[in-house]
Every structure is written in C-alpha cells, then in structure tokens.
Amino acid sequence: MILILPIILPLLFMVILIFTRRWLFFQQAFSLLASIGLTVLAALLLKQVYIDGATTLQMGSWPAPYGITLISDLLAAIMLLTTSFVAVVVMIYSPGFIDRERQTAGYYPLVFGLLMGVNGAFLTGDIFNMYVWYEVMLTSSFVLIALGGSAEQLRGSIKYVTISFVASIFFVAAIGILYGQAGTLNMADLAYKMRTWENMPYINGALMLFFVAFSVKAALFPFFFWLPASYHTPPVAITALFAGTLTKVGIYTMFRFYSLFVVQDVLFWKIFLLVIAGLTMSVGVLMAASQFDIRKILSFHIISQVGYMVMGLAIFSTNAIAAAIYFTIHNMLSKTNTFLAGGLVYQRSGSYDLKHLGGLYKTAPFLALLFFIPAMSLAGIPPLPGFFGKFFLIKGGFEAGDYFITAVAIAVGLFTLFSMVKIWNEAYWKKAPDGETGNGKVGTSAIAATAVLAAAVVLLGIFAGPVMEISQQAAIQLADPYHYIEAVLNISSK
Amino acid sequence: MRSILNIFVRFVRLLLFILYYLKELVLSSLYVAWDIITPTDLMRPGFVEVPIDLKNETAIISLANLISMTPGSLTVDMTPDKTKIYIHAMYLHDKEQFVKKIKGELEHKIRLIFE
Amino acid sequence: MMEWIVSILLISGALFMLVAAIGVVKLSDVYMRMHAITKAASLGAILMLASVVLWHPQWIVGIEALMVVLFVILTSPIGAHMLARVAYRMKVPIGDGYVMDELKDAIEKGDLDGDSENKITDSIDQEKI
Amino acid sequence: MESVILQIAARHMRPLLIILSVIVLYRGHNEPGGGFIGGLMLGAAYILYAMAFGVGKTQNRILFSPINLTALGLLIALLSGVPALLSGMPFMTGEWVTFFANSAFELKLGTPLLFDVGVFFAVAGMLMLVMFSIMEE
Amino acid sequence: MTILATYPVLNFAIHFSFACLTIALFAGLYRLLTGPSLPDRIVVMDLVASLVIGLIITYIMLTGKPVYLNVAVVIALLVFMGNIAFAKYLKRRIEQ
Amino acid sequence: MLFLLAVVIGVLYGSAVYLLLRRNIFKLVLGLIFLGHATNLLLFVASGLTSGYPAFLRNIAGETEMMADPLPQALILTAIVIGLGVTAFALVLVYRFYSVTKTVDLDELSENE
Amino acid sequence: MTTGLFIALLILLAFLAPLTRKYLKNAAGWLYALLPLTGLVYYLSLLPDIIDGQVITETYAWIPVYGINFSFYVDGLSILFSAMVLGIGTFILIYANKYMHTYPMRSRFMGYLILFMAAMQGIVVSGNLITMFVFWELTSISSYMLIGYHHEKPESRTSALQALLITGFGGLALLGGFVLMGQPYGSYELSVLFSDPDLIRSGSLYLPALILVLLGAFTKSAQFPFHFWLPGAMVAPSPVSAFLHSATMVKAGVFLLLRLNPVMGGTEAWHIMLTAFGGFTMVMGAWLSISQTDLKKILAYTTVSALGTMVLLIGNGTQYAINAAIIFLLVHAMYKGTLFMMAGNIEKMTGTRDITKLGGLYTYMPLAAFIMTAALVSMAGIPPMLGFLGKELMYESKLMAPTVRYLLLAATFFTNMVLVFLSLRLSLDVFWGKTPQYAKTPKEPYFPLLLGPALLVMASLLLGALPGLLAGPFTAGAITATSPLHPALKLKLWHGFNTVLLLSFLTLLAGAILYRHKHAFIRFAEKINLKYFAREFSKGFYKAQNDFLVFTKLQTSRIQHGYHRFYLMTIFVVASALVWVVIWRADPIMLELNFADMPLNLVAVLALIITAALSAVVSHSRVIALVAMGVIGFGITIIFIAFSGVDLAITMVMVEVLMVILAMAVLYHLPKYTKYSDTGARMRDGLVAAVVGVFMMVLVLQAGTSQLDIPISEFFKDKSYSEAFGRNIVNVILVDFRALDTLGEITVIAIAAIGIFSMIKLTKK
Ligand code: NA
C-alpha cells in the first residue's frame, strides 16, 4: 500500500499548491513539510524493502501482467529516498533564492509534478507506465527550465524540449515494436518470456531504441547535447534539483532494463556500454575543463559522472553494480550540493563567471567551505563519498578484469579534480578582478540548505559502510532478475 | 393550451419547410452539378446585398446557413446590425428575382417557424 | 429492394461529393470553389447518411446521422463564410464574368465595420457554465 | 470587429457543445467517447466562444478559472482512487454501486466513471488555459 | 466482410463510392498544391473533411459497424473551427 | 497493406526529420508534430492490424468475438494526449522565444554555448 | 585506541585552531604544540616494546564488506616517522605561530598545518592501505591549502595547483595500485599483507601494481620526472617548507616504499626502477641546486636530491642500504627542517633570501649563525654530526651494491661533494663575508623562531655523537620493520681507517676545492644547468596545461557547438545505426512482402498522406504546411477507422483541429518563413531524413509481421464487461485497467497548462 503513496501524494500536493498558488508563505512552508513527509515515507519504504525484500502492488487489483504493477526493490527505494532528500534540501533553499515571481508562478506545484514523475519511474513495473512517468517528469522539467522566460532560458529550453521529445518518441516507438512482438508491457512478464525465446531481433532492436531514449535522458555520449545547452539557464535551485534527479532516472531505468532484458548478445552490450561509458566520462570532463561559468563546469561534470555509473552497469558484477549505486547516491547529493553552493556564490557576487569572481575565500569562508566539501567529494578526495564511489568502481573494474575502462575512470578523476580546483582557485582564492567581491545578500535558508546537504555528503562518506551494505544488497537483487520476476509474477522459476 | 398548439403549428411548418428545402437543394444541386460537369457555362456570379427583417438570432443564423447550403449561393458577410446580408451568387441572371427568392421564400418560411 | 435503394443513395451521395471536388478543381475563383465544398458536405453527406440509416435501422444510428446532418448545416457555412469574408478582404481576385459586386461598396462605406457587441439579445448566453 | 455570423453561431454552439460533451463523457464507458474526448469538446466550446468574442468575455462566462478547473480535474481523478484505499484494496480498484438493479433502467455508477470526470475537467481546463493564454496576447 | 458476398449490388456501390471519394481526394490535393491563393488551399481541409465523412460512411457500409458514425459527428461539429482560426490569421495579415 | 503503411510511416518520419533539421523554429515544431503522428501510427501498425472489428463488447461477458486489440489503442490515446500537452507547450515556447529574441532562426540559439 | 584517539584529537585541534587562535594569540603555538609533544612522548615510550619487531594494532570497522577499516599498525617504522612528524611538528607549531604573527588569516593557516600533521601522522601509523590512502590524500589537500597560502598571488595559486595535480595524479595511481595489491589478499590490512609477502610478488598483478604504487610514491617524493613541483612549492611560507617539504610530506613517498618493502620490494623490477629514478633524481637535484641563489630554492633542490638518495638506497635493498636509508632519512629531516626554519628566519630578519644579497650576518645574529652552521655541518657529513653517520653508511652500501657499483659510488660522491660545497657556501657567504646594505638592521630572531632549530641541531649532535646509544635503538625498529631479513647494523662513529673514511675525506676535500673556485663552478653549472629538468619542466607543465585547455576548448566547440539541428542530426543518425547494428547481429528473419492485400481506397488515403507530408516539407508557406498537417490528420483518422480504432479516430480529429488552431494562434505572432538553408544543406538533410525514414519503414515492416506471444489484451476482452462494467474496452483500459497511465497523462496535461500559464504570465512584464 505504501507503494502508491510516493506517486499520489506529490500529485495531491501539486493540486493543493495549484489552488493556493497566490499564498507564497503557505507554498513555501507546505512544500517543505510535504517533501519532508515524502522523505520519511521513502525511508519507511526502504526499511520495509530491506527487511522483507521487493514489495509489489497491483494497481486497481488487476493481476500482473495485465494491470499495472508497482514494485520497489532496494534500488528503487534507495533512489526514492535520495531523490526525496534532495527535494527537501531544494525546498529549503528555494525561498531564499528564487525570486518571488517565479515562486508564485507555479514553481512549487511543478516541483511536486517532477517528483511524481520521478517516483513513478522508480516504482513502476510496466514499460508504458514508465513512459508516462517519464513524460510527467520531463514536462515538469520543461516548464521549470523555462520558468521565468529569459532569452537564455528560452534558448536552452527549446533544445531541451526538442531533444527530450525526440527521445520520448524513440521510447514510444520501442514500446510499439515491443508490444507487437511480445504482446506484453509488464517488465517482469517480458523479462520472463524473453528468457524463453531464442531469436528476437526486433525486441533487441527495441531494446536499443529504449537504450537511446534513456541515454538521452541520462545524458550519455553522444546524446547529451541538451544538458549543457540548458542546465545553466534556470535559477540554480532548479538546476540543482535536476542534477540530483533527472539524469539519474535515466540511469536507474537503464539499470533496470539491463538487468531484466539484456539476455542475448550480452558481450556486445557490455563492450558497447563500456565504450559509451568511457567516452561519456572523458568527453564530459574534458569539456568541463574548457568552461568558465560555474554552472557550465558543473553541468559538463554531470555528463562525465554519469559515465561512471554506466561503467558500473556495463561491468555488471555485484560489486560494480553496488559501486555504481553508491556512486549514484553520492553524485545526487554532491552534485546538487555544488550547484547550491554555486548559487550562493551568485547571490554573493552577482555572477557565475569565474572571470568576474574572486576573493570569496577571504570574505566568505563559510560559503567557501560549503563549496569545498562537495567539490572535493566530486573530485574523489577521501573520506568524502566521491572517493568511495570511485574506489568501489575501480575495485569492481579491476576485479572484473576491465582494466582499460578502469584506467580511464582513474584518469578522468584527475581532470575532475582539476575542474573543481579551477573553480576554487578562481572564485575563492583569486583576488576579485574589480577589487571587490560583491556584497549581495545571501539567503539564510539558502545557506542552511547548502549546509544541510554538505553535512549529508560528509555523513555519506563516514557511513559509507552501512550505505554500501545496502547498495550491495540492492546489487544482489539487481544482478538476479528472478528476484524481480518472482516478486511480480508470483512464480518460482528457478 | 394555446402555446402547445403554437408549438404544434410551428413543428408542422418546420416539416413542410424541410421538404421544401430538400426539394430546392436537390434541384439546385443538379443544376450546379450539370453546370460543373458539362462544358456549358451558365454562370453569372456576383456579390448581392439582401436586406433582412428577421430579429431572432436563431432565425438569422438559420437563414444565413441555409443560403450557404443551397447550391448557387453563399453567405459572405453580414452587417453588424444584422439588417443586411451579403451573398455570393453563382447565377445572378436577375438580381430582383434572386432577392425575391431569398426574402420571399426562404426568409418568410423561416420567420413563420421562429417568430 | 432495400439493397438497391441503399446502393443508389450511397452512390449518388458519393457522386455528389465527386462533383463538388471536380468543382473545386474546375471553378474559376475561390468564392465559387467554396460553394462547391459546402455543397459537397450537405447533399452528399445527407444522401450517404440516408443509406446508412436505412441499412442499419436503429434509433441510435438515426440520431447520430441526424446529428451529422445538423452539425454540417450548422458549421460548414460558418467556416465558408469566415474564409470567404477574409478572402474578399485580402483581395483574392474574383474571376471573369461577374455581373455585380455590392459587397465592395458596402466595405468601402464602412457598413461592415460597426460594433454589435452591445446587441446581444439572446438569453442563453447569460448564464455561466 | 469579428463577424456577426460567427458570434451568433458561437452563442448557439456553446451550450450545444457543452451538453454534447457531457453526453460523450457519460457514454464513454460503453460507446465511443469518454473523459478525454468530452473534455476536448468542452474546451472547444469555449475556444469557439473566445474566437468570436475574445478571451475577456469568455472568461466571464466560466465559473472556475481554467487553471483551477485543471487542478479540480486532477483532484477528482485522484479522489476516485481513494475509496479503494479506504476499503483496503490497492489504489484505483473500481468500486461500483448499482441502482435499479435488474430493471430496464439498471444504472451502474463506479469510481472509474468518477475518474473519467476528472479527466474531463483536467483536459477541458488545460485546453482553455492554453488557448486563452495565446489568444489573449 | 463475408456479409458483402450476399449483397453484390451493395458491394459494388460501396466500392464505387470508394472510387469516387478517392478521385475526389486527389482533386482536393490538386487544389492544395496549385492554390493559387491561401484561402484556396485552406478550403481543401474542408473538402477533405467532407470526403472523410463520406469515407467513414462507406466504411460503415463495408464493415457493418455504425459505431464509426461517432467520428463523423465530431468532424461535422468541429472542423470548421480550423477554418475560423485560419480566417483570423489571414485577417491579421491584412491588418498588418 | 502493411507495406504501404510502413511506407507512410517512413515518409512521416523522414518528413519529420527533415523539418527538424531546418533552421526555422516553426518548422521545428511542425517536425515534432509529425514525429508524434508517425510514432502513433507506428505503435498502431506494429501491434497488429484488425479491420472492421472495433473493440466494443455487445453482449455480456465471455463473448469471444473477433476484435481489434484494444490495448495499443489505449496506449496511443494516452500518447496522443501527452503529445498534445507537450506540443502545446512547445508552441507557446516558440512564441515566447520569438517575442523575446525577435528571431525565428534556430542557429541564433548557438550563441550562448 | 590510543593511536586512533590521538589522530582524532589532532583533527579536532585542526578545526579548533582557527576558532581559538585569535583569543590565544602568542600562546597559541605553545598550547597547540602540547598535543604533538604528548604524542611524541607516547610513541617514544613505546620504543622499547617495539624494537624487536613487535607491533601494536588497532582496528575500527568502517566498510567491513570491502575490507576497509580504520586500522592502525604501529611498528618501528611508524615510531621513527611519528617521532619526525610530531617532533618537528611540535617545533613547527611554535615557530609558525610566531613566524606568521604579522600575516593575515594565520588562524586558518594554523588549522591547516595541524590538519596536515594529523594526516601525515595518520599515514605513518595506518594499518590498512585504504586508511593510508585516506590520509595520503588528506596531506595533498592540506598541503594545497598551505602552498596556496598567498592565494591572491597568481604564482601561489599555480604552484599550489601544480603540486595538487601532480600529487593528485600520483594519488589516483596509488589508489589503483592499492586496489590491485588488495586483490589477491582480499584485504587491505597490512598485517594480512605481511603475513604472506610473496603472494603479490608472485602474482600477475605485481608489475602493474608496482608501477602504480611507484607513481604515487615518486610524485609525492618529487622524483624525476615529477620533481618540479617541489621548488615551485617554495612560494609557501617557510614553516610550510620546513615541515612539509623537508621533514614530512615529501617523505611520505619514501615512507610508502619502506612500508611496502617487505611485500613489494626485493624484485628486479623494484630494484631497477628505484635505482634508476632515485639515482638520477639524486644527481639532478644536486646539480640543479648549485646555481640557485634563492636560499629556499637551494634547499628545495637539495631536498629533491636527498629524496633521490633515499629512493636509491631503498631500491638497493641490501642491509647496508636499508640502514643507510633509514639513518639518512632521520639525518635529513633534522638538518633540513632546521635549515628551512633558519631560511625563514633570515628572510624575516633581512627581508630577502637571495644569498647574493646576504652576508656578514654573524655580527647581527650570532646564535642563528651557530645553529645554521651546525645544521650545515650535518648536511656536509662532518663528524660528529649525525650527517656524518648517514654519509658513511651511504658509501658503505654503495660499495656493497649488487650492480653498477662504481657508477652509483661516483654519483653518490658527486652528490655529497655538492652538498659540502653548498654547506660552505650557505654558511660562509651568508654569515661571514661582505656585508651588504640591509633595508633594516637585522637582529637575532625571536626565541620561538630559534627554539626548534636549536633543539634539532642539538639532537642531531647528540645522536651523532652517541650513535650506539641513541640513534641505534631509535632506528633499529624501523629497519627491522622495513627489512625483516636484515637486522640493524650496530652504529658507531668511528670505523677505523677504511675506504669509506677515505671517501668521506675526499668528499670534503673536493667540496672545499669547489668552494674555492665557486664562481667558475657556478658558471659551469649554469652552462649545463640541465635546463630541461628545471625550469623547462615546470614551464612544460604549464604549457601542457594551456595546450590542454586549448584542446578542450576546441573539442567543446566541435561537440557542443550550439547548432541545434546538428545535435538532432547526430542523435537520429547514431540511434538508427545502433538499432540497426543490434538487429543485424541478432540475425533477423527477412520477410517476403505481400503486395496483394491492398485495398484501393486505403491506397488513395495513404497517397494523400504522403503527398500532404511532402508538400508540408517543401512548402514555403506556413499556412500550406498547416493545412497539410490537417490533411495528414484526416488521413490518419481514416487509417484508424479502417483498422477498428474508433476512439482513436475521434481523438485524432479533435486533437488535429485543436493543434491547427493552436498553431495558427502562435503563427499569428511569428514572421513569415525566410529561406535560411542552401541547396547543399537541403540535400544533406534530405539524405539524413531519407535514411531515417527508410530505416523506420524497414523496421515497421519487419517487426509488424512477426509475433512471439499472444497479447495480454485477451484478458481485457474477458473482464471488461464482467468485472469493469464497460463495453468500450479502450475506455475501460483508460479508466480502470490502466488508470494509472491516464492519471499520469492528465498530470502531464496539467503541468503543461501551468507551464503555458506561467510562461505567458511571467514574461508579460
Ligand atoms: Na506484430
């Protein structure tokens, strides 16, 4: 029963927030409380799944595979919890950062729309339903990215909307081919059946179409163009929310699909994903190095780091998957945190451009610390979580004998460090070019949110042990698709 | 009682009108069809102004639409005060006769139904 | 017998539509072509619908067929009127052989540019839904 | 100044379309139609009206603002799933009530129909909102 | 479709209608491509709408499913709104 | 029949792609609409074609008459509606884009990257 | 317990220091120094237990699944290094607090310094490779903050960045190396590694692991070709140089080599690489130091040289060599720490550290002169200072080296000769000789600034004078830990007249001669100043960095070029290709086409759609395109009707009409089409479009004719009326069977509505 709540509660909140859209304070307070509530809910779900194994719910009481199945295994619950937490932080951050006009123009309802889509995508066990949640999520993000309508935002959102639309089209086309061939939409059912068919060229083709669609959402090479083109345009709170949620849904789905549906030509898929992962992480990090806008640097890094997650997926050993899951959690927190810290810089100095920034280390040491923690985490400096993520991945890569990709991952780490230090050197250490560092008012709530998240990042590193243990369990579930299939179809198949 | 009778009368008029209109429709359709299919050219097109005296809006729109639905005529415009209607006619051999047909037959029958 | 009636109705309706389409190709200017189109919708559709109603003599079919006819009569002329009106104003040229043009005078006099907004007489319009 | 003929037609068609949209909504469970088609029709009624009279006048004719109508639709759709929750079934399990059972007027009403009503309002609201927003400019 | 084997005349009528409507469709297409004015092209949509109603009716006769009539109702009811939109657009172009 | 439908789908996709590759922003949106149509059609065609048997039940349950697969139809309906929502948004976006930047040339989008 | 607690306290102190320093003022240094001093005493007190190879371990579980623990492993080597870190650290804190007295942000500086101390201490007592790595990286980060202390100066930032990148690179390699090392053991615990030292050496992962580990060690310890960051790091304040760049951080690499010697050492690869790189670095560092004039730069290059010496000795691996390495390590830490602190003092008192502008300082600061000279005596290897002992052992080990004995001997001789030369130069030229004009009159440095150097020099003297009593036991534990097979040698000052003594004497003589002809020698050194290894390396690094940036900029402009249509083109082309590859690999069944089944009526409709689509594409009029769109909509409606989709057809008509209206409403505001693209572009786009179109066509054609299973929708047909009470199955699916989809769908609609609403509302102003 708890499974449906992460989907319908955001919808309910969204409706309430639409009706009350003119009462700013209510919106702020309600959104914060609501997102905290969702986080608690997600935590409960995680606990339940951790104790009892994957849990399912048949919508409308129609049995699988006919009705829509909701299912949460550990991976879904972990993602749910992390996303909700990111949302809480962004909800704390927003009142002190986003201008009043945007806040009353539907910002809060849209955030819950986004969460509804994201949660739905995590929980659904039905391919078409997944598409629907994707659309809910994407449409919310379209609006959020265009909200405010500056020329820059509009430029970015046109690219974002178009490319996402094209990806959705691939998604639907794949569903069409899939249904025509297999006659089912239930993921477990399909996975089960796919293990009985000998040759299914078009299902495999559809799988690749799905993969392309998810790659666009996850911003993999060469499908990432929309991300750097649009992520730097909206207020940074929105970007932070996206950074913590959107691309990760693509990755999550890719994990899910890979685990369930890649049954033929596995070696090809592995090599293919390894190539994609390597290219994604290296191209992303190199492009980041050339940038001077904090948001752009961070945006390109999103791409690079998604590459790490795909690397874990491609290796697909329990350890590598667990590593990728941990890495994903870390990335959602740390990346959001860096964006939020970048926003503080902006509030203080009025710019995101490194060429115009400087001196913040001296004048705003606390803000500097708030950036330094997640930045070092992203750069993989121990004992912050980024280090463990990288370490686990390297370990997984070496164990699986995939030396080359692991070497690339290690090398990319250096460039990541370079970019983070570049921001630090320019924005914090350098003397401000025009002599003064700006004295903008930094929202208290914005600082508080960033601090909360930074603390969470540190804690994620310190408690890497327990988190990793859960990730390991999640990975074990994911590596064995029968766990999922049995939970949905109630058949024992081994 | 009187109003029920009134409604009944109007309904009968409506039925009669439909029959009349169908007859007109078929006849003029055949006429136009013949003109289109064969190489003959009987057309004398033009825009005609027809004054109308209907007051009820439903009646007015019915008139305008029925004019359009009848082959050979098409309502193009109407004055904002709803007193004049402009029709594109295909066969304006005789303007007087055309106006008379619209006013005397179509408008009159419509008024009988609506007013 | 019924088969024959239905068939004839169907064919005649289709033929009417065809004739209208030929009219759209052959007729000399845009106003004339609009004539053809509204007529294709009217008589052609009526005839064909009659065949459906006769072949499927059910209430619901009859009602739906009647609705089609009524809606065609209600809407098709409005569309044609709007287009003809704007076509004339954007000076789409008229063909040869026009015998009169009273619309031009009316437009030049400004008869058609008044304001009727305050003249809503019907009451159906007043309630909110 | 918009065409008088259009204005008259719009005035006549608005109630017609509204009634039809409700019929389409109601019939949807057994015949072609349903909430979405009905909603589009309801929206179309007001779009036509707005094309004839402008957005301002049209908005005066609506009880709910379009955005609230959309939200209302969502709320109804959402609430239609709740009875099931209350009786311990999964969300959106259909709950049906039969009136005049076994008679000629047997009438089955259920939460799926209510759900369709939600769809109806949401779609209509969205359509109006979109069109009014653009046409107002 | 086996029904039609028992009604050869109707069968012929249906296919004849299809043929007429098909030719009519191409006539409309010709107008869309040749114009010359914009209203000329726009009215093609009206023509096609009418022809689609005809086609729907023919399909009803062919398949024996009057349920398709619902589609015709909607076409009859709503397609003219497209014309109005075009007309409004053209009007604006005159005004500019 | 399948062959012809496949050709239509191919042409629609091709047209959509060509339109998407234009510089005019309006053509871009047109391309999106075409892409949506093409895909709905693909979904319809790829999941099997049944002529003349709409998915309506005439009698009480258990009727085993031949019938078109209703599921893809429901899916397409959903996809159409979603497509409508997104396209409407895209259209307004384009309109806003033009009114803010005063250009319809997509290549001018490149200036900020 | 104690070790963990101690490090925790150090870290705590690091965070407290910035908060408390401004209240404690001058007392701060003394107070802070109490903590490392306590630690020093504690570890020295362990010495008697440890000396014969005993080990104290502590373990705190961290990520037990992966064998990662906070483990501590205290043996003789740990104690030796702890003594250096904490001992010198104690003085440094006192020194730094005074030295930084006039500097801004000194509170933070003290914090970083203590943090660094904690990290360094952590490295030397780590009992787990990953624990060690954590501290290892922490030293890199804290040293980055310290080197960049003058962060408003560009050269400070670049030097800090350079140091961080190089040590960061090494760190990453080291991590890889550690992971590889842990693989055969399934553990990262040192105790596990030491329990089966041959496991890794005999495995196939040994060589890659070794190379990676050496990269880590070499970068940290400034071995060629990574040496150049160290002289660059001299932009840091002197306390940093004295602590990090002489006594501790740069020794981390050496520590690592010593620590891993039992498991990684002893192989040919180890021997060759360490000898080659260490030896070369040793000579190069010495040579480069000759022509420097900056006091700190001289010291930096001699440090590079000394580090090379240690690496060389460790690589040598013989009993004498290990002994020599350990002793020299201690010797070097003591004199170099002193020298750096003194260099800082001189700079502070005179305002310069250019030795050509210094001279005659003895008259102003005799005490300082004495201390510094004593340290230089140690550096020159003159008895009775500890340095003498180090040098003796060094020669001894070279004479016993397994290979290239005489080459190594010559190199060592040369290096030591240069050290003698520099010792002379730094003492005589700075404290005696001509007195230049000083900006302000120099005076004796303050007491806290001299305390550390003085005590270190005394200790050095003491250890050197009584080697068997003090230095011997002190280093024996470390030697045992490093090289369990070779027991520590008995140390004594006087070995009798032998080759080694002769060599020592010759070294002194040669150094003195060189000093006598110092101008010629310096000119000579400048002539062959190994440019390539000094300035050019650093320059090369910057150039590489710049080239890298240029490259990334170019690459970005190629990939993220901003042209939307090429993004789309890329996506379409790549997607088509990928899908095709997959299908092709799966061996598709090619199907025969059935052309017979084509109802003419539909053929016409399809032709209509195709024509309309093409005219929309080629049309120059938006109105025509929209009409065509409408026509296509009607065509699709007919297809839906022809194949039994009633609700679909209705929806399609309505949506199409509304879409046209909407598009018109938008067009209302847009300008006319302009022709933007040329014929070439059109051809290219047409080709892409055709490829995608044909691809989709074939896909549909192939996929549409095969089916692998019965659709699940049979269920819906059964249950639609009986259980969901609806005859319109499509609608029942929408509102019941798959109502969740529809709920999502109307949410999309609602969100789009909000979006449109807010977009119009917000930008109205
Ligand atoms: Na199929």
Ligand code: NA
């Ligand atoms: Na729907």
